[in-house]
Amino acid sequence: MSRLTDYLLVISFDCLSSLDFPIIERLPNFKKLLERASYCRNVETIYPSVTYPCHATIVTGRYPKNHGIVNNTLLQPGRLSPDWYWQRRHVKGTTLYDEAKKAGMKTAALLWPVTAKSTIDYNMPEIFANRSWQNQILVSLLNGSPLYQLDMNRKFGHLRNGLNQPELDDFVLASTVETIKTRKPNLMLVHFVDLDSQRHYHGFSSDEAMAALRRHDERLGKIINALKESGIYDNTTIIALGDHSALDESKAVKLNVLLKKLGFITVNHDGKIIDWKAYCKSCDGSAYIYMKDPNDTESQQQIEALLEELVKNEENGVERFLTSSEAREKGADDKATFMIEAKLGYYFKEHFDGEYIDEIQIEDVREKRYTFASHGYSPEKENYTTVFIASGKGIRPNIEIPSMHLVDEGPTFASLLGLDLGKTDGRAIEELLDLGVSS
Numbered sequence: 123m124s125r126l127t128d129y130l131l132v133i134s135f136d137c138l139s140s141l142d143f144p145i146i147e148r149l150p151n152f153k154k155l156l157e158r159a160s161y162c163r164n165v166e167t168i169y170p171s172v173t174y175p176c177h178a179t180i181v182t183g184r185y186p187k188n189h190g191i192v193n194n195t196l197l198q199p200g201r202l203s204p205d206w207y208w209q210r211r212h213v214k215g216t217t218l219y220d221e222a223k224k225a226g227m228k229t230a231a232l233l234w235p236v237t238a239k240s241t242i243d244y245n246m247p248e249i250f251a252n253r254s255w256q257n258q259i260l261v262s263l264l265n266g267s268p269l270y271q272l273d274m275n276r277k278f279g280h281l282r283n284g285l286n287q288p289e290l291d292d293f294v295l296a297s298t299v300e301t302i303k304t305r306k307p308n309l310m311l312v313h314f315v316d317l318d319s320q321r322h323y324h325g326f327s328s329d330e331a332m333a334a335l336r337r338h339d340e341r342l343g344k345i346i347n348a349l350k351e352s353g354i355y356d357n358t359t360i361i362a363l364g365d366h367s368a369l370d371e372s373k374a375v376k377l378n379v380l381l382k383k384l385g386f387i388t389v390n391h392d393g394k395i396i397d398w399k400a401y402c403k404s405c406d407g408s409a410y411i412y413m414k415d416p417n418d419t420e421s422q423q424q425i426e427a428l429l430e431e432l433v434k435n436e437e438n439g440v441e442r443f444l445t446s447s448e449a450r451e452k453g454a455d456d457k458a459t460f461m462i463e464a465k466l467g468y469y470f471k472e473h474f475d476g477e478y479i480d481e482i483q484i485e486d487v488r489e490k491r492y493t494f495a496s497h498g499y500s501p502e503k504e505n506y507t508t509v510f511i512a513s514g515k516g517i518r519p520n521i522e523i524p525s526m527h528l529v530d531e532g533p534t535f536a537s538l539l540g541l542d543l544g545k546t547d548g549r550a551i552e553e554l555l556d557l558g559v560s561s
């Protein structure tokens with residue numbers, strides 16, 4: 123395969139929605155990018171539409187069931203802060219960055235999910251210290267490229283304020299600009315979380331979310347300037363994309379409260395889970411129900427009867443439930459016995475104490491117990507698509523792709539770099555590629 127570009131820069135603006143398109147096309151740097159870009163305003167995301175599965179899909183072109191990243195966090199019943207799918211080893215099969223590296227290209231990634239302990243040349247992985255004895259900087263260093271991260275932390279660490287936004291994205295931006303100028307990677311993956319974070323804590327259309335869009339526009343401008351100053355702008359393909367949208371919520375549904383009442387979850391006198399037969403694992407807007415023993419048909423039938431009752435009344439917050447084969451058809455984890463979808467305005471939490479449904483109060487959100495907006499919903503929900511913008515080397519200008527799917531992005535990137543991702547669930551969007559065929 124021939125290569126269409128020398129440098130591919132993929133910028134993921136987490137939670138960038140189709141509904142944001144009319145806003146960003148008026149912001150100066152997005153506007154400039156769009157002048158010679160091709161794009162799709164309506165990209166269908168995957169199920170469950172949470173960040174880690176989405177980002178694994180973007181670099182593999184496969185559905186969660188096929189790349190193995192079926193949720194943000196691992197199934198660890200009762201753990202208040204479960205581990206995330208941080209490490210590359212969780213991804214089944216090859217990835218865009220592995221193929222780029224094999225082809226001798228220089229690779230870099232900044233806070234790109236599920237890349238910890240990968241072979242990316244310059245890697246600052248997204249990983250949180252979630253044990254009380256862990257130190258954030260040390261955890262990051264050991265899971266990515268130590269010398270590179272030490273260099274970035276020494277130069278820009280003062281911009282950070284823990285994991286808080288917008289400071290974290292400003293640190294990522296400064297590191298991105300520096301990496302472009304000093305390392306010139308052929309493939310660079312950058313993940314910004316400011317918008318997603320503001321939407322979670324302030325709501326989809328909040329002033330805070332709109333301010334994040336404006337900050338993202340400035341970040342885009344600074345990255346483009348860095349490419350120009352480095353003399354590689356004309357040889358670079360710039361991609362700006364989102365992974366999913368978000369929907370506002372006012373109620374939290376805690377199915378494990380019912381599972382505990384019905385004896386499927388056993389707790390000790392300290393309220394800690396000591397055993398479970400069935401457990402509801404949240405993906406925010408949707409959730410999996412796992413059975414410890416998948417052959418426990420008696421429990422399975424009881425839970426199915428419970429779900430049938432719940433979906434009858436809208437106020438229970440469960441819009442519908444899927445069997446494991448139906449979940450598989452949608453690309454989700456078929457190891458779950460059931461998958462449930464939240465009704466608009468609701469989302470799922472794993473708590474097993476208190477009431478089945480909690481009304482979300484502002485104090486809950488301030489103290490980060492609950493959020494005002496979430497991802498994770500079914501791609502079939504209305505107004506829930508994301509965007510894909512491609513511009514520069516290897517891209518034909520001004521083509522609007524009416525619709526595409528998140529699984530098409532990986533194969534499109536592979537075509538740009540002349541790489542092969544093997545068997546994917548998507549296709550390269552050749553309509554927007556400048557294949558150099560002269561007429």
Ligand SMILES: [Zn+2]
Nearest residue numbers: 136137173365
């Ligand atoms: Zn996300």
